[in-house]
Amino acid sequence: MVQTTDAVIIGAGIIGAATALELNRKGIRTVSVDKNPAAGYGSTSGSCAIIRVHYSTLEGTAFAYEGYHYWRDWADYLAAEDERGLAEFRETGCLVMCTEQNGNMRKHTELCEQLDIPFERWNAAKILERLPIYDLTSYFPAKRLDNPDFGKPGTGTVEEAVHFPTAGYITDPQLATHNLQRAAEAAGGTFLFNRAVTEITQSGGRVSGVTLDDGTEIHAPVVINVAGPHSAKVNAMAGALDDMTIATNALRQEVVHVPAPEGFDFFGSAFVTSDSDIACYCRPEKGNFILIGSEDPECDPREWVDPDDYDRNFTDQWTVQAQRYAQRVPSLGIPGRTRGVVDLYDVSDDWIPIYDRSQIPGYYMAIGSSGNQFKNAPIAGKMMAALVEYCEAGNDHDANPLQFDLPYIGRTVDVGFYSRKREINRESSFSVLG
């Protein structure tokens, strides 16, 4: 079978689906292909889907603050029905502990001041008033369970934190992706599931489409790699790796799901927290549970894996993350039965994504989301659509990068910041924090 369209999008995760919506809104018809049975079943489904605004660079912070507004105005942004209902943004706020490791949040708050992002400094009394289950003893540096000093207090206590009100999380990241799929379909896009792209074809010096595992050919002058942790494999398939200075690789992650301490309404009264003293981030989950993720401390091994062949079972990492959070919440009960998520980040060399064209005319990539781009999906989709339009109109994005307006916050981003050919950005945290 042969099909023809304006653009093929490889991947129907949250960023792929947002890109589909935005291209169709520009009148560029898309076919999205995903080897999973539904939208958002890749790494998006494992996401904690935290929406926060503090990042280590001005560009990252501006992009995240712009991104926040789409979730706040989700129904208006979609302007389409979904028979399954709309995803919910619980705007709980986010509390970040001030530590030596994050420079007591001075740089982050300076960036927020430049961008008029609201925040408040809380002292220890205020933290404990809002989180009475907390013990603010310092445990830095993070350790593994086999370290005899695990659980022994370090020096001092956490004395301050920064609260960002324009933050929270999406309760169902898969549903959010389905919402985008329905909106993209309403705008003219098509989705094919249970089909893998096995070849990216070229003709006349540019991309000409894809071939699927059932032999279907889809002819299109534009192909976009939004394949999440498979991004490097898809780039290799296209022959697009040669001029890239930034690589992407799949990194295994575990997220812990435990009950909140009895008698404390964590779901109703807690918020997203980021705590570099114990190297954990966490958020409330329905049923009065807590999700605990890792902030990738130096002592933890980084497990780079083949995205088609990795261990989906929990390991010691689950226990170490739960125990680290129990240092902060001594009343935390850690059940014998492990629950949570094992999934993959698609990590770039500097933990900043690549939103770019490639050396092959017509072939683009929105990859390297490094565990921190769920929140940015709508604005990333908008930017990718603008990039396709810019390049297909004959502009040389490598030499004269697209300058892209962030409509809500009224700033312009130099899209060259996300180049596949950039030097490693030393301002990055080199972690999931971006």
Ligand SMILES: Cc1cc2nc3c(=O)[nH]c(=O)nc-3n(C[C@H](O)[C@H](O)[C@H](O)COP(=O)(O)OP(=O)(O)OC[C@H]3O[C@@H](n4cnc5c(N)ncnc54)[C@H](O)[C@@H]3O)c2cc1C
């Ligand atoms: C455990 C975890 C926690 C996270 N927490 C947060 C968070 O709190 N906040 C935040 O902002 N971000 C978070 N992230 C990151 C965020 O979830 C990702 O950045 C985002 O979901 C990536 O979306 P995507 O569309 O790029 O990729 P994916 O959702 O991975 O989608 C890629 C799709 O491509 C498909 N595909 C791959 N190869 C092919 C092929 N050859 N043919 C057809 N289809 C193919 C796959 O099947 C998949 O569905 C987290 C990620 C993980 C894993």
